[in-house]
Amino acid sequence: MTEKKIKNIFIAGPVTADFIGKSIQNHSSKKDIGGHSIFLGQIRADKIDGKEVAAIEYTCYEEMANEKMHEIREAIFAKYNLTCMHVYHSLGKVATGEISLFVFTSSKHRKAAINACEELVENIKSSLPIWGKELFTNETYQWKENK
């Protein structure tokens, strides 16, 4: 299954539990699915030089990120036998404990969904032009870098 239209993966602010719950619910009519795999990226209260992260503010090169995500999506659909794939990433401020990345894959049998989900997360982190500014509780900040 391939999807030709370029989707917008970005949503303003955190990904809510309600949104995630509804996304799962939306798949109940797809009776050929046997397994879902979900990754949720949550903002961690890192302590750096005595300062604690309060939130991350995300910006991106939206057009390029969506085009790149489209390429990744096509490659993952070609590699794994998936029924569904959904990716959402936050823009703007997301507080510690809130969700900023939601990756959701579904397949007939579990392995495809699990492996595709993991590969998607790695690709999203390494290839999408998205930047996080770590805002500390004392109102200073630093630019985050993915390890």
Add this chain to the structure above:
Amino acid sequence: MKVHIMLFGQLADITGVDKITVENTLDTDSMVKSLQNTYPSLTQSTFVIAVDKKIISANTLLTDQCTVALLPPFSGG
């Protein structure tokens, strides 16, 4: 010939600009050199360059109305 330059993340932060239009710039190498003259802080920065949304790995000739983006290390997720 006009070239549109976009700066993101900490690059926009340290230069104070996120969009610039320049004239008469031949290729990405000379464009970066001229940007670094205007914004010396960029000489200390790590970034990759995308021309019309494609990341390049070598000096690239620019065309009229193309968009060049300076992308600092990604930190999505």
